[in-house]
Amino acid sequence: MIRAAPHVSILPAGRYTRVIDLHAPITDMTTQKRRRPGETREILMEAALTLVGRGRHFASLGIREVTRQAEVVPTSFYRHFRNMDDLGLTLVDELGVVLRGMMREARANVLHADKLMDESVAIFVNHVQSNRNFFTFMAQGLAGESQAIQQGIRNEMQFFASELANDLRNLRLLPHLSDEDLDMACELVVRTVAFSLTDILSISAGDEEELGRIRRQTTRFLRMIFIGADHWQSG
Amino acid sequence: MIRAAPHVSILPAGRYTRVIDLHAPITDMTTQKRRRPGETREILMEAALTLVGRGRHFASLGIREVTRQAEVVPTSFYRHFRNMDDLGLTLVDELGVVLRGMMREARANVLHADKLMDESVAIFVNHVQSNRNFFTFMAQGLAGESQAIQQGIRNEMQFFASELANDLRNLRLLPHLSDEDLDMACELVVRTVAFSLTDILSISAGDEEELGRIRRQTTRFLRMIFIGADHWQSG
DNA sequence: GGGCTTTGTGTACAGTCGTTCACAAGTTGT
């Protein structure tokens, strides 16, 4: 187990204020305590994601560690979550929001069937880069410790696949495929992209060259799958 | 973080003997201490795998926890491994052995091209079932905490893919594919199978019905990829 | 037999963990 070095607090033990709001009305700073409702909750989730993005595995995070990163007292955690699993499930929910946003963007931008794959892969890669921590959490969760989180992420992926199948149906691509076969093909697509996710996450954040390689490889994977689907005959 | 219930030791603190060897020469049991060289090392690795198989994530395992499962005193750990990462890397090495065994069996049994996929998938599923803990460790490691373990597993997969490409070349399947394209297709195959691995691990051990569904789905995935590869034209 | 090396053991220490509790401060409802 990799443990962080013993924590040496520079700040005095006590109340922390996360940001200094310059626009706040002038009040007695020493008595200011309350945040926007739900803000601490978000801060805790953000803190967990930050630690995950820093290389830690979600399964190895502890309550104290998260609250420390969030600059909140450990007891505060229980005001918002029952345990780390609970926090993880909430993260899965937000992951769903991120994925839906990605889907929306893909639907809006991918207009020409001939560039469908290049553009979709590009959108995916961009979303992964701008939500790196979220996607790291997703990749970890697929083989994670909590059955519930695992199932949640799996559900998100299946939903994504079925939406993709709907879109392809509407676009009249692969028209000779039965609904079932189209679902299958889309499931394969989503899995392939999800695996590329781990490729992206394994390279350092700014390595454009390697990123291009992954982008090309993923596109070729998808192309091969689509060719297979195009020549597929059910039975 | 999910913690086990506080450990209550039933045995008195002290030396433990893993198995009572009835065929051992009669000796003073109180002075028997030495094991077969390297045995404790194996016991520790086995203990880690057992915990992983029991649902824990490798990243969340601690030295004390592993030694407790191994029925060995915590300090013994350091006689064999520098830390948990070190143990993990050794597990990756053994994982390679398991994978090579699987490859050997596939090569020996898959003689007819027409049944290639069904038989290969069956062999894979069998190996996963008889080495469940190892494969769970593999699935976890793909998005794990340790970069080194992650890279190790990735390397094993790439080696597997390149061996598969060699076999397909020798079998004169997909003869029109360039070496590069064949490698690509095999990489996609290995990834697809690896993802099915997480499916298998997510169902309960004896669920034959669900297992059959996964087997069928994986076979269909592979068939689609091969059809795609068959109609692939490089460029 | 005597020394050297390897392996397992017991003790110990300082630090971290999850969780409980009583209390303070702010928010909301009336």
Add this chain to the structure above:
DNA sequence: ACAACTTGTGAACGACTGTACACAAAGCCC
């Protein structure tokens, strides 16, 4: 305005953590 509720705080607990050290027992080499 006052009560009820929600949220943040600090101290405290017992258990567990990784790791260091000195020592004992067994195998190995000469």
